[in-house]
Amino acid sequence: MSNKAKGKKLDEIVIDNMLISMMEKIFDPIPVPIILIGKNTEVIMINQIFADFLGYPKEQIIGKKVLDVDRNSRFPYVFKNKKAEIAWKHKFENGHTAIVHRIPVLDENGEVLYGFGMVLFQDVEEFKDIIQKNKLLESELSLYKTQLKEIQGAKYSWENIVGESEKILQAKYLAAKAAQTNSNVLLLGKSGTGKELFAHAIHNASNRSHYPFVKVNCAAIPQELLESELFGYEEGAFTGAKKGGKVGKFELANGGSIFLDEIGDMPFKMQAKLLRVLQEKEVERIGSNSPKSIDVRVIAATNQNLEELVAKGQFREDLYYRLNVMSIYIPSLQERKEDIEILAYKLLEKLSNGMGKYVKKISPKTLEYLRGHNWPGNVRELENVLERAINLTDSDTILPVHLPMYITQRTVTKGEGPLRPLKEIIEETEIEVIKRVLERTKGNKQKTAKILNISRSSLYDKIERYGLE
Numbered sequence: 001m002s003n004k005a006k007g008k009k010l011d012e013i014v015i016d017n018m019l020i021s022m023m024e025k026i027f028d029p030i031p032v033p034i035i036l037i038g039k040n041t042e043v044i045m046i047n048q049i050f051a052d053f054l055g056y057p058k059e060q061i062i063g064k065k066v067l068d069v070d071r072n073s074r075f076p077y078v079f080k081n082k083k084a085e086i087a088w089k090h091k092f093e094n095g096h097t098a099i100v101h102r103i104p105v106l107d108e109n110g111e112v113l114y115g116f117g118m119v120l121f122q123d124v125e126e127f128k129d130i131i132q133k134n135k136l137l138e139s140e141l142s143l144y145k146t147q148l149k150e151i152q153g154a155k156y157s158w159e160n161i162v163g164e165s166e167k168i169l170q171a172k173y174l175a176a177k178a179a180q181t182n183s184n185v186l187l188l189g190k191s192g193t194g195k196e197l198f199a200h201a202i203h204n205a206s207n208r209s210h211y212p213f214v215k216v217n218c219a220a221i222p223q224e225l226l227e228s229e230l231f232g233y234e235e236g237a238f239t240g241a242k243k244g245g246k247v248g249k250f251e252l253a254n255g256g257s258i259f260l261d262e263i264g265d266m267p268f269k270m271q272a273k274l275l276r277v278l279q280e281k282e283v284e285r286i287g288s289n290s291p292k293s294i295d296v297r298v299i300a301a302t303n304q305n306l307e308e309l310v311a312k313g314q315f316r317e318d319l320y321y322r323l324n325v326m327s328i329y330i331p332s333l334q335e336r337k338e339d340i341e342i343l344a345y346k347l348l349e350k351l352s353n354g355m356g357k358y359v360k361k362i363s364p365k366t367l368e369y370l371r372g373h374n375w376p377g378n379v380r381e382l383e384n385v386l387e388r389a390i391n392l393t394d395s396d397t398i399l400p401v402h403l404p405m406y407i408t409q410r411t412v413t414k415g416e417g418p419l420r421p422l423k424e425i426i427e428e429t430e431i432e433v434i435k436r437v438l439e440r441t442k443g444n445k446q447k448t449a450k451i452l453n454i455s456r457s458s459l460y461d462k463i464e465r466y467g468l469e
């Protein structure tokens with residue numbers, strides 16, 4: 001009589017054997033090593049793959065005490081502590097290291113009935129590999145999430161809107177108020193004043209910030225494509241329609257905000273469709289007849305005078321009133337000249353960091369020129385002027401010579417700029433002329449000195465003094 005049969009009645013033994021052979025039928029084909037231990041730590045059942053893993057025939061294992069099969073088994077402790085050990089590293093007597101589960105199964109009185117064991121990974125390296133792959137997937141996922149936010153999300157917030165003038169602070173105050181509401185916002189202002197920056201910041205400060213921010217430039221999309229861009233289309237809606245159809249920007253922005261830039265350029269026919277979407281709060285893809293409800297806040301912007309367009313019959317009055325619930329005027333740079341210095345420094349920092357150059361200073365004379373200019377292109381123009389200057393300078397300072405002539409010449413020739421000592425004006429002219437000739441001679445100092453009709457030592461002197469190397 002085998003150990004397991006000792007002390008049992010015949011009918012119990014028959015039932016036990018039936019149960020075990022049934023379990024073997026179930027567990028043998030499973031490609032995961034599984035073992036069942038009785039409450040006296042004897043092996044009741046082991047599947048084929050586990051027996052192979054241990055290196056003994058099944059018959060030699062069944063009925064033996066688990067410690068006789070594997071001296072390192074922790075089942076005796078698990079039965080004593082009555083606590084499962086999940087994903088533990090285990091070194092088998094045969095030298096294999098694996099990741100295992102050991103689970104005690106208790107009866108209603110909390111006493112051990114049997115123990116269930118399972119090898120999760122037969123080899124720790126395999127387990128490490130999976131953890132590594134998982135980590136890799138997690139980091140890839142987070143990269144894609146960031147990229148998606150960059151594509152769909154709003155990048156800028158209030159801190160990115162530089163300026164301390166009363167006018168810009170008033171605009172920021174109104175925009176912050178508008179952000180707290182669900183109303184449509186209309187941003188008005190000349191080109192390059194920062195309307196898009198405001199649209200981002202409004203979205204980011206609203207309770208929609210975790211949802212998409214979708215931008216549409218109404219002037220950049222051909223009239224015939226605008227409708228499908230905004231509202232999408234169904235498969236087969238027209239010849240050339242993509243398989244599977246297309247999701248419109250309104251649907252993409254659901255829950256978030258849609259930024260309709262250059263709204264003044266929206267074709268008249270489209271204006272009626274937009275108005276309907278704003279009123280009904282639902283969109284219908286081209287070729288579909290089942291509207292979809294959407295929850296999108298519109299932030300529109302224009303550098304045109306919409307009232308004038310309404311008067312000329314080019315912009316729908318009803319749409320104008322729908323959009324004009326919260327209108328915010330973004331002042332031009334000319335209206336806030338006191339912000340030029342702080343803006344110039346902030347932009348210099350941002351641009352030079354991006355360009356990998358160490359340019360930190362703007363000479364006082366350069367600042368005077370910047371303040372004296374009218375900036376028809378507003379902050380965008382200032383940004384471009386500084387980028388050019390960073391490219392031109394060889395030191396850490398922006399000098400007047402690094403500004404375009406249309407900014408510096410105006411002051412000197414027409415005498416409209418600040419009055420300054422003659423020495424400064426002569427120095428600036430010297431710098432500009434020397435730079436230009438050096439450029440033309442491709443840095444040849446002998447030729448440069450000859451063209452300028454000065455001695456080479458005098459040229460070297462000036463180059464060093466003005467930091468033109």
Ligand SMILES: Nc1ncnc2c1ncn2[C@@H]1O[C@H](COP(=O)(O)OP(=O)(O)OP(=O)(O)O)[C@@H](O)[C@H]1O
Nearest residue numbers: 160161162190191192193194195196197303379380
């Ligand atoms: N107050 C500001 N502080 C810092 N940067 C600004 C500010 N205003 C504008 N800019 C920068 O100037 C550039 C132009 O701004 P933006 O595109 O927002 O202007 P816009 O009014 O939307 O122009 P457009 O009407 O031509 O579309 C951007 O690079 C933006 O980052």
